[in-house]
Amino acid sequence: MEAVVLKAFGEPENLEHQTVADPVAGPGEVLLEVRACGVCFHDVINRRGSLPRTSVPAILGHEAAGEVVAVGPDVEGWSVGDRAATLQRLHCGACSHCGRGRNSLCKDDTRFFGEEIPGGYAELMAAPVAGLGRIPEAIGWPEAATACCTSGTAVHVVRTRGRVEKGETILITGASGGVGMQAVQLARHDGARVVAVTSSETKAAALSEAGAHDVIVAPELEFARRVREITNGEGVDVAIEIVGSATFEQSMRALAPGGRLVVVGNLETRSVALNPGLVIVKELEILGAYATTKKELQEALELIGRGVLRPWIAGVLPLRQAWRAHQLLEERAVAGRLVLAAES
Ligand SMILES: [Zn+2]
Numbered sequence: 001m002e003a004v005v006l007k008a009f010g011e012p013e014n015l016e017h018q019t020v021a022d023p024v025a026g027p028g029e030v031l032l033e034v035r036a037c038g039v040c041f042h043d044v045i046n047r048r049g050s051l052p053r054t055s056v057p058a059i060l061g062h063e064a065a066g067e068v069v070a071v072g073p074d075v076e077g078w079s080v081g082d083r084a085a086t087l088q089r090l091h092c093g094a095c096s097h098c099g100r101g102r103n104s105l106c107k108d109d110t111r112f113f114g115e116e117i118p119g120g121y122a123e124l125m126a127a128p129v130a131g132l133g134r135i136p137e138a139i140g141w142p143e144a145a146t147a148c149c150t151s152g153t154a155v156h157v158v159r160t161r162g163r164v165e166k167g168e169t170i171l172i173t174g175a176s177g178g179v180g181m182q183a184v185q186l187a188r189h190d191g192a193r194v195v196a197v198t199s200s201e202t203k204a205a206a207l208s209e210a211g212a213h214d215v216i217v218a219p220e221l222e223f224a225r226r227v228r229e230i231t232n233g234e235g236v237d238v239a240i241e242i243v244g245s246a247t248f249e250q251s252m253r254a255l256a257p258g259g260r261l262v263v264v265g266n267l268e269t270r271s272v273a274l275n276p277g278l279v280i281v282k283e284l285e286i287l288g289a290y291a292t293t294k295k296e297l298q299e300a301l302e303l304i305g306r307g308v309l310r311p312w313i314a315g316v317l318p319l320r321q322a323w324r325a326h327q328l329l330e331e332r333a334v335a336g337r338l339v340l341a342a343e344s
């Protein structure tokens, strides 16, 4: 098959287009003919060599969607012709975390597509069915491929972890990114008042169009005062922290008493200073959010199918140009998600 192989960690040019042996579906796996694979910033970090579980040569890509072309042993419920999209990582399905539906906390099967499991930068991939969701008919391949990492994460953040309710006010930092745009749409759909923060004026219109009631353009990343002004001094019930350390303190200050801060991104991977007194007197909740569960992926695909969530596909590049997609991401030249597709 045709595949893009990361020969060695480092530059985008290390992503080489090659012909390699076809994978075979093992026990618990199906063979997918990959129709689209999203290129995520996580892939860039992986390519640079910052993810310890990846060993080269590797086939990257955890945002794959494809058609089942063969079914391995011990697989129930999947047939040739089914359409499937990947979760980011697997889970065992049997431990106490999995039993409570918290698949992203499972420690018994933590394998990640594109790390331990060869990923979607290829024509074919052998995928454990524990890591797959079913794609409804109405959804195209690029939209299905990116569902998990953008729409699915938004479901995890807004609904599962943030418990956002109708009538609440929600603040979203880094709102113009892949997860942010989906979170804006979902929170609006669920009846919240949405305050979106972006660092760039050029992205404000897209946020309003996606459903944000208020857009704060904060190139200096200072927005807490403005949030207080537009909420009559109250602050917000929920803050979704997609940027992380750089905006954490401002998000904390923007919270109303009893507010919830959901941390889902930390772009600069730095630590933050925290005043416990603020958490005590305002009875704040600080919640982490990691990955997407199988149920949430299915929920996200259904929301896309109904038109509630509109994935933002920046463009489709041929598989052999994976290196170029990585370059564009590193140049921050992409709004929305880039997707790879094999040409044959
Ligand atoms: Zn991703």
Ligand SMILES: [Zn+2]
Binding pocket: 091, 092, 093, 094, 095, 096, 097, 098, 106, 107, 108, 109
């Ligand atoms: Zn488990």
